[in-house]
Amino acid sequence: MRRLPTFTQIIRVPVLVSFRFANRFRLPRMMTEPLQIGGLALDPLLVMLGLAGAVVVLLLALLVVFLVMLGRRRAEARAQDEQMAELRVRLQTLAEASNSSHSQLQRAVNERLDRISHRVGSDLTTTAQRTNESIAKLHERLAVIDTAQKNLTDLSSNMMSLQQILANKQSRGAFGQMRMETIIKDGLPIGAYTFQATLSNGKRPDCLLHMPNNDAGVVIDAKFPLEGFEAFRVARGDAEQKDAARRIKVDVAKHIDDMAGKYFITGETQDMAILFVPSESVYGDLAEHFPDLVQRAHRARIVICAPNMLMLAVQTMQAIRKDVQMREQAGMIQKEVAMLTADIGRLGERVGSLQTHFAQANKDIDLIVTSSDKIAKRGRKIENLEFDQGPGEIASSQSGPRITRGPQQPAQSRQADFLAGE
16 A cells, blocks of 8 residues: 655645745745744744645635535435425326316316206296295285275274164164064074063063963063263273263163063063173173172063073073973874884784795795706707607607596696696
8 A cells, every 4th residue: 555645744845845935036034034932943934834734724624525515415406306306296196186186076066066056946946936826825815805804894884884873872772672683583483472562561572572381471671771881981081980880880770670660560471581782792891890780680580681691591492382392292292103103013014914925926936946947957858869768668658547637726736737847
C-alpha cells in the first residue's frame, strides 16, 4: 500500500512555496521577521500558511458537507419522486374509482329521479282527481247548505210570523187549541172526544174526552197563560225576573182555580182535569222554577201536561178503550172461538178421509206398476221366442176346462184380475 504523507511533509510544501514566493516577490521585512509572543518566536509565514491551511481544511470540510448534503438531497429527491409516482398511481386509481362511482351515482340518481318523477306525476294525477272529486262533493254540499240556508231563512220568517202570532193572547189560545186537537185526533177514534162541548153549567171546555162505560168525561183546557213566561224569559235584571215570576204565579194560580170551579160537575165530568201547555220549554220552566204551582194543581186535581205527556195520556186512554171493548165482546169472541174449533174438527175429518183416498190410490198405482212390469216381461219373452211350454202343452192347456166367474164376483176382485193381466 501507498503510505500517506505526514503533517510535517504537508506543512513543508507550503513553507517552501512561501519562501520561494517571498524571495520572488520580495515581501517586506516585517513579513519575514519572526514574531515574538512572550518567550515564543513564530514565523509569520508559517502562521499565514497555517491560517491558509485551516481555511483550506475548512473549505474542504464545507465541500464534504456540501457533497453529503447534496447526496442526501438527491436521495430525498429520488424518494420524493418515488412517492410522487406512487401518489400519481394512487391518484389515478382514485380518479378512476371516483369516475366509476360518479357514473354509478349519476345513473342511480337519474333512475331514482325518474321513479320519483313518475311517482310524483301519478300522485299529482291522483291528487288532482281527488281534488276534483272533493271540489265536486264540496259543490254538492254547498248546494245542500244553500238549500238548508234557504230553508232556515224560510223557517226564520215563519218563526217571526209565529212569534207575531203568539204575541196576541187569542192567537196563543188558537195555537194551543190547534196542537191539542192534533194530538187528540191522532190518538183517539172519532166519537171518543168532543171539541168545544157545552156543559150543563153553560161552560165550554176546549175538549171533552168520553170514557168507556161512564158518562162522565175528562175535561182538557188549552188556554194556558203564557204572557208571564215570555216576560220571565226575556227579563234582564233580578227585579224584572221577580216581577215576571210574581205574574206567572198569579196568572197560573187563577187559571187553576177557575178550572176547578168551572169544569168539575158531578156525574158529568171526572174529578180530574187536564191543563195543556203547548210548549215543552214552558213546561220545563214551570217544573224547574215554580214547583209550588205544580203541587197546587195536583191538590186541585188538575194535571198539567206538555204535548208529550198529553200524547202518552191519550194512548193510555185508547188502550183502556180497547180493553173495555174486548171485555164487552168477550162472549162473542168465545162463540167465534167455539165455531172455529168445530171447523177445525171438520177439517181434520176431511183430511182423514182424503188420506184414506190417497192410500187407496197409492195401492192401485202399485198394482198398476206390477201389471206393467209383468206385461213388459211377457213382451220381451215373446220378442225373444222364449216359452216355458212346448206347442202340444200349449194346445192341451188351451183345450182344458176354463174357470168362469159369475156375476156375483166383486168388482174389486175383477179389477185386481185385470190389473194382474189375467
